[in-house]
Amino acid sequence: SQTIHQWPATLVQPVGSPLSLECTVEGTSNPNLYWYRQAAGRGLQLLFYSVGIGQISSEVPQNLSASRPQDRQFILSSKKLLLSDSGFYLCAWSWGRGTTEAFFGQGTRLTVV
Amino acid sequence: TQLLEQSPQFLSIQEGENLTVYCNSSSVFSSLQWYRQEPGEGPVLLVTVVTGGEVKKLKRLTFQFGDARKDSSLHITAAQPGDTGLYLCAGQKYTDKLIFGTGTRLQVFP
Numbered sequence: 396s397q398t399i400h401q402w403p404a405t406l407v408q409p410v411g412s413p414l415s416l417e418c419t420v421e422g423t424s425n426p427n428l429y430w431y432r433q434a435a436g437r438g439l440q441l442l443f444y445s446v447g448i449g450q451i452s453s454e455v456p457q458n459l460s461a462s463r464p465q466d467r468q469f470i471l472s473s474k475k476l477l478l479s480d481s482g483f484y485l486c487a488w489s490w491g492r493g494t495t496e497a498f499f500g501q502g503t504r505l506t507v508v
Numbered sequence: 509t510q511l512l513e514q515s516p517q518f519l520s521i522q523e524g525e526n527l528t529v530y531c532n533s534s535s536v537f538s539s540l541q542w543y544r545q546e547p548g549e550g551p552v553l554l555v556t557v558v559t560g561g562e563v564k565k566l567k568r569l570t571f572q573f574g575d576a577r578k579d580s581s582l583h584i585t586a587a588q589p590g591d592t593g594l595y596l597c598a599g600q601k602y603t604d605k606l607i608f609g610t611g612t613r614l615q616v617f618p
Contacts, residue, residue: 429606438514438596439551439608452605485550489606496541497598497606499550 397422401486401500408507414459414473416503418486421467426488428469429497430461433483445469446491481507511535512599512609520615521587529582529612531597538602540573540580545594587616 401418408414420426427446431439443461444452451461458477462470469486483504487497515530531540539558543551555564557573557580564571568591570583580597597609 427605431608436594436611436613438512438611439598441605441607444605454605487550487606495600496553496556497551499552502548502550504548 397488397498399486399488399498399500401503403503404501405504406506408476408505410478410507411475414471414476414480414505416471416484416486416505418469418471418500419467420469420488423467423488423490425466425491427491427495428463429485429487429489430469430471431485431487433485433502435483439485443469443471476507478507481505511607512597514595514597514609514612516612517610518613518615520617523588523616523618524586525616527584527587527614529584529595529614531580531582531609533578533599535599535601536577537599538577539600540577541598541600541606542571542580542582543596543598543608545596551594551596584614587614589616589618592616 398421429444430442432442433439441454445463448463459473483502485502486500489495489497512533541556542554544554545551555571560575560577562573568585572581592615595612598606600606
């Protein structure tokens, strides 16, 4: 069976500090990978989307970046966090072909202080 | 750019009432999904609809995909406190990325 791991669960970081959130998927190969950000009680904003190693689509201009160094590893990074980067970050995977559901990690609650 | 608008944004009802949540877009999607999310967790899929006009039922929940595949609705009959949560629609264009709606927060009081 497939599983997705996302860590850490919570993070408090000062403004201007770097960020690295990691997500790994087990039990499947060549998944589509996503990073979403969610404001409290609202919908999910797509940040990055990847269909393969080294292939990253950025959906929103921002000071965040994403990388996919391995097939089942997706990393969200920032060199210098802003207060506006606070939020709930969700990693998800889906099958690479056809109509498919997204499977989500448990999320990371990031607070920039 | 938010392509999928949900209404209402918030819904607070008594147990036993019926409700409908709408998901609208100006874009055509090859499929549309509905998810439910609990606080502090990731969304979990409820249903996927792929054919224009398609209706799917999941116990007391009825999902419909619009004929033009631009909109969808979720109807809950006799809501229960266990239905409380954030409901999200999500659209996909063939094998493209999954775009989520703005969300509807439902609170059902006993």
